[in-house]
Amino acid sequence: MRLALAIVGLAILAALPKVLSPYHVTLVLPALAYAIALLGFNLLFGYTGLLSFGHALFVAIGGYGAAVLSGKLGLKSFEAILLISAAVAVLVSIPVGLLAVRYVKIFFGILTLAFGMLFHSFLFKFYNITGGDTGMRVLRPSLLGQPYTDLDKTSWLIGPFYYYCVVLLAILAFIMWRVVHSHFGLHLVATRENRRKSEYLGVRVRFFRLVAFAISAFYCAIGGAILAINTGQADPELAYWTHSGELVFMTVLGGFGSFIGPVVGSFSYIFLKDQLIGMTQYWRFWMGLILIILVVLFPRGISGLFERMWIRLHRSTHS
Amino acid sequence: MTAFLDVLIGGVFHAAVLFLVAAGLQLVFGVQKIVNLACGSFYALGAYFGITAVSWCIAHGMPPALFLPVLIVAGLVVGLIGPFIEALLLTVYHRDEAFQLLLTFALVLMFQDVLRFFWGADPQQLGDLVMTYGRVHMGSIQVPTYNLLVIIASILIAAGLGAFLQKTRFGRILRATAENREMSLALGVNVRWMYASVFTLGTILGTVGGALVVPTAAASLDMPVELVVEAFAVVVIGGLGSMRGALVGALIVGLMRAAAISLYSELEMLSIYLVVIAVLIARPGGLFGKPLE
Numbered sequence: 125m126r127l128a129l130a131i132v133g134l135a136i137l138a139a140l141p142k143v144l145s146p147y148h149v150t151l152v153l154p155a156l157a158y159a160i161a162l163l164g165f166n167l168l169f170g171y172t173g174l175l176s177f178g179h180a181l182f183v184a185i186g187g188y189g190a191a192v193l194s195g196k197l198g199l200k201s202f203e204a205i206l207l208i209s210a211a212v213a214v215l216v217s218i219p220v221g222l223l224a225v226r227y228v229k230i231f232f233g234i235l236t237l238a239f240g241m242l243f244h245s246f247l248f249k250f251y252n253i254t255g256g257d258t259g260m261r262v263l264r265p266s267l268l269g270q271p272y273t274d275l276d277k278t279s280w281l282i283g284p285f286y287y288y289c290v291v292l293l294a295i296l297a298f299i300m301w302r303v304v305h306s307h308f309g310l311h312l313v314a315t316r317e318n319r320r321k322s323e324y325l326g327v328r329v330r331f332f333r334l335v336a337f338a339i340s341a342f343y344c345a346i347g348g349a350i351l352a353i354n355t356g357q358a359d360p361e362l363a364y365w366t367h368s369g370e371l372v373f374m375t376v377l378g379g380f381g382s383f384i385g386p387v388v389g390s391f392s393y394i395f396l397k398d399q400l401i402g403m404t405q406y407w408r409f410w411m412g413l414i415l416i417i418l419v420v421l422f423p424r425g426i427s428g429l430f431e432r433m434w435i436r437l438h439r440s441t442h443s
Numbered sequence: 444m445t446a447f448l449d450v451l452i453g454g455v456f457h458a459a460v461l462f463l464v465a466a467g468l469q470l471v472f473g474v475q476k477i478v479n480l481a482c483g484s485f486y487a488l489g490a491y492f493g494i495t496a497v498s499w500c501i502a503h504g505m506p507p508a509l510f511l512p513v514l515i516v517a518g519l520v521v522g523l524i525g526p527f528i529e530a531l532l533l534t535v536y537h538r539d540e541a542f543q544l545l546l547t548f549a550l551v552l553m554f555q556d557v558l559r560f561f562w563g564a565d566p567q568q569l570g571d572l573v574m575t576y577g578r579v580h581m582g583s584i585q586v587p588t589y590n591l592l593v594i595i596a597s598i599l600i601a602a603g604l605g606a607f608l609q610k611t612r613f614g615r616i617l618r619a620t621a622e623n624r625e626m627s628l629a630l631g632v633n634v635r636w637m638y639a640s641v642f643t644l645g646t647i648l649g650t651v652g653g654a655l656v657v658p659t660a661a662a663s664l665d666m667p668v669e670l671v672v673e674a675f676a677v678v679v680i681g682g683l684g685s686m687r688g689a690l691v692g693a694l695i696v697g698l699m700r701a702a703a704i705s706l707y708s709e710l711e712m713l714s715i716y717l718v719v720i721a722v723l724i725a726r727p728g729g730l731f732g733k734p735l736e
Binding site: 245369 | 541542544548549551554555557668676679712716719720723724
């Protein structure tokens with residue numbers, strides 16, 4: 125059943141460039157990027173119960189990683205760019221995580237926020253290294269050794285790059301599925317539900333949380349690299365705390381209680397935002413209003429809503 | 444010496460304003476256990492509304508020298524949105540902290556556009572109204588009198604707040620509620636009313652802070668999101684929920700920032716986050732906070 129749903133989902137994603145206008149396909153790209161980032165983010169938020177308000181830090185590391193590697197160092201291979209950026213994010217996440225996982229709840233949120241803003245002010249102020257508020261250009265990498273020099277930017281983005289990202293999402297989602305259903309994933313849920321009890325049972329709480337933190341950093345950096353290549357630009361806003369807030373928003377919109385929630389969240393968020401921006405310059409107001417309605421009335425997000433409908437449907441057909 | 448005095452006065456002025464916002468944040472966190480991301484939005488609202496109020500009064504024949512009381516009144520008046528926001532927060536008091544944070548984040552987004560709707564996207568300022576109060580010579584530097592008045596006003600508010608929390612009946616009940624909500628409820632404290640008034644007081648501290656700062660700096664749409672991280676830094680350094688912490692934290696952040704700007708401006712905010720991280724590592728509860736579990 126789940127496998128069938130996953131295949132249908134992938135088939136739809138693969139068919140989108142044939143159906144949608146190029147503009148809308150370029151909208152799907154950031155949704156794919158955020159879907160990858162949020163799958164990692166939700167391992168920390170949904171499964172481990174730690175709310176980070178600073179994960180834009182790792183998205184920015186991915187973005188700037190792509191910029192430095194492709195622009196400054198002339199590295200062309202996208203696979204190498206992804207791996208190196210994500211590895212840097214993991215390396216950064218270890219000291220940050222070691223400090224942050226000593227706390228839970230609001231202190232965890234504030235400490236991660238402080239680290240995110242630390243990186244933001246570095247990006248913003250050290251003009252010589254990072255380009256300051258103008259950011260850095262990201263050059264088009266080669267995919268699996270193919271430079272695709274005959275394609276212009278848009279047809280490259282909605283062609284090879286798009287399919288590459290869909291496959292990447294599928295692979296990373298599969299890995300995450302295995303992670304959350306492994307013993308490790310169950311340990312994380314156990315520490316979320318009852319820290320004391322799981323400690324008695326021998327779960328190394330901090331170590332597991334640190335590993336979850338590092339995995340989430342890995343996913344966020346990959347999402348960030350895709351985002352930056354899509355826009356051709358890495359700028360400090362990627363690391364700003366409101367961007368971290370957006371990550372949380374998307375996750376809650378999709379529903380942090382289910383595996384697929386973050387993916388649903390990133391797609392609905394991107395399209396909602398695009399629609400609102402098209403309608404009014406005051407889109408932030410309506411986004412805020414939607415978030416309030418979500419938090420007050422539908423805390424389990426879109427996927428939670430569907431789950432409830434599904435259960436009701438089941439009951440009514442059986443009775 | 445001149446540079447030192449500049450940093451000192453500039454830092455203390457910044458600290459005075461930060462203290463007001465941070466004190467509002469502390470009150471609300473102390474009693475309701477909610478970290479209000481929208482505190483920066485209240486601050487910006489006070490700033491914008493202050494500009495409008497002063498411009499309106501001057502256009503209607505008020506002597507410019509009276510702008511300070513007008514600003515304070517404007518801050519107080521617009522702070523009265525507090526109860527309405529609090530009514531919204533009512534829905535998440537018993538929910539996970541993630542939802543509380545998200546709800547105030549939603550308010551940040553909404554206020555951004557409310558400000559844009561009423562005042563436009565361009566920064567607004569009050570011109571050189573500050574100079575109607577002249578300057579004071581302090582040793583080798585000149586300081587606008589207005590800045591000193593704001594510092595004094597902030598000290599008075601801090602003292603008043605301290606006396607209010609320590610000496611009055613309401614202040615004692617407030618502290619008791621912060622300490623143990625269930626017990627206060629059992630003893631007949633009207634917690635509903637308490638929450639609404641504390642939140643409104645917190646809002647007013649923010650709006651008055653914003654109104655007071657606006658003659659010296661332009662009000663812009665970036666104000667709310669920029670200020671909130673500074674206010675966060677203050678309360679984390681000082682310790683969440685502690686008034687004394689807000690005071691010391693504000694001084695540390697204000698002076699650090701002023702010193703960093705004059706010494707090595709790239710470090711402006713960086714230095715503050717470094718202090719925040721250092722404090723959280725060395726004293727997780729902040730300088731005056733309660734130790735964590």
